[in-house]
Amino acid sequence: MKGKATSFDIAHYAGVSQSTVSRALRNSHLVNEETRKRVFDIAKKLNYKVDKNASNLRTQQSSTLALLLFEDPTSDESQINPFFLAMLGSITRACAKEGYDLLVSFQSASADWQADYEDSHRADGIILLGYGDYIDYQPKFNTLLEQNTKFVCWGATVDNRPDLTVCCDNYGGGKLAAEHFIAHSRTDCAFIGDASDHSPEFFSRFQGFKDELWANNVKINERKMANAISTEESGYHATRSLIANNIKFNALFAASDLIAIGAIRALKEANINVPKDVAVVGFDNIAIASYVNPPLTTIEQNTTIAGQMLVENLLKLIRGEEVQSTLLPPVLISRKSSS
């Protein structure tokens, strides 16, 4: 036998029609038990596998989800952000658990991605993963909505459709960081990240942080803030510039762990002790966080649950079920960098 076996081959050997083979293999009750068994045996012997293209074409569905990864174009090209990598892993796992395959693809935010996968019938739905940037995305979200494409996204919000978003309670996470500093009497706070609303996640984290400080009558000085994107390098340079400007603080909240790790490097270089002189809190709880020196206190985003929720919610949308808005509770993981 050359080439792949088809259901016609099985039909031939089993002495039945191709229709019957198809039914038998899908365990239709319309098929005689004995026939079914014969068909199964032959299928096994011929190493037959249903051609997914043919079956998907006919049934108009694919048992596949597509994951579109948007990268921060300004970050180092060679390494994927470990947080996204962890999400990638947990989404892969969640899909496997649900019996779906996962089609992974990198996208740049500007490209014409909005339709490809679901429109070309390669996937039943799409998961969007990246740092949310409202400005670019909304028109594309609208295109997706118009076409009735099923999708969910991490982080970024979609106008009037909170059910399409799964994200961490960034605002609440920021508050946790502030509470932590206040509990440790560290009230001279610095913030490193992006406090503009260009980066909605960082913005929310900062807002929560600021508001909680404010609720405790602590104000954050604008000079003690520096912009950074989510890389170690960027955190390092932002912190260096604060130090270079002779700005003092005894607590530092970084909008992500990578930033925090870079910040700690800069502080060490300047002979500033962590946590004695400056307590540092990050955000994400990436795997590295517990191994750095000192181990990093951080606000955890549970990637395992996040991945599961994205997949579950998307499957609900595909099945036409109602989906709740999903805000994941952040948890403060206390380690040595802040005490």
Place this chain on the structure above:
Amino acid sequence: MKGKATSFDIAHYAGVSQSTVSRALRNSHLVNEETRKRVFDIAKKLNYKVDKNASNLRTQQSSTLALLLFEDPTSDESQINPFFLAMLGSITRACAKEGYDLLVSFQSASADWQADYEDSHRADGIILLGYGDYIDYQPKFNTLLEQNTKFVCWGATVDNRPDLTVCCDNYGGGKLAAEHFIAHSRTDCAFIGDASDHSPEFFSRFQGFKDELWANNVKINERKMANAISTEESGYHATRSLIANNIKFNALFAASDLIAIGAIRALKEANINVPKDVAVVGFDNIAIASYVNPPLTTIEQNTTIAGQMLVENLLKLIRGEEVQSTLLPPVLISRKSSS
């Protein structure tokens, strides 16, 4: 317009036959330039996308590669090994670069995975990623070979087909570790990993290590070896048991970084200073390695190149081109844990 647009819809609006639409969209030179343009415009307006299921079915290829991730069943279920995660990232990137999609799926080594993806025409080829275990895999490799399935694998070797394997020169890497210890006059060496040939990669690393020591008239004492799988926990416990048995050494080669990190934790707990009392060298150079305390000296496997090679070699196989056996050179990254 409800539902997705098909080429017939375009044909209708453009006043041409569906055949012509299909040709026009694929830039066949057989189509009049003006017609082509009209078709393109209408396609764009209708947000038309070629149905991949239909086109794959007809052409019998999919522009998709499948990645099968085999997990060490004994490792912690919740976290993916960071080395594999890095590979996943780089393979995703490499696929994107080549214009292929990537279908990712977790597999358990024992399952009936050997055919599913390529046989069901979902992918043109398969990348196998996991810790090589000859015993289980070889019969499955044979099935794949019989069926003329295109595949490449990381690590594990396939009988008589070196071209199907991409892996790091584990033996050479082990030698590098030994050279390093000798250069630093640390000749009382311990090894943690699996020195049996059950785990071929660890075995090769150990062989290289042992042979190079031997070449310098240093013997490794069998009592100074402990088994471990590639997790931090396992490395920790293995090292603890050595310490508990009062075994002394001033250098430790761990078969992977996770093991090394666990080992360092055990050493620290026993008040053994790294690197003063014991120099530690790991293997992989995972992202965490540079952040642990002390930063870990390790033998790097370049995951970016590895991912690229896997994808490139697989594409060559698919195109029927000749493939060379691919051994990636390991590089020693010297950090503080060993000096």
Place this chain on the structure above:
DNA sequence: TGACATTATGACACCGGTGTCAGGAATTTA
């Protein structure tokens, strides 16, 4: 025994493209 329900099967259209072949129109050559 005839009417009717049940079970098991085959024939066939269909999903949405791609590739082959035939042929008309326009252009060139004899």
Place this chain on the structure above:
DNA sequence: TAAATTCCTGACACCGGTGTCATAATGTCA
């Protein structure tokens, strides 16, 4: 002007399944 060539297009079979419908065979009940 007829023949040959080139260019462009439509008709149609085909990829390998799935779902519907018709029907033969068997069993059930009055």
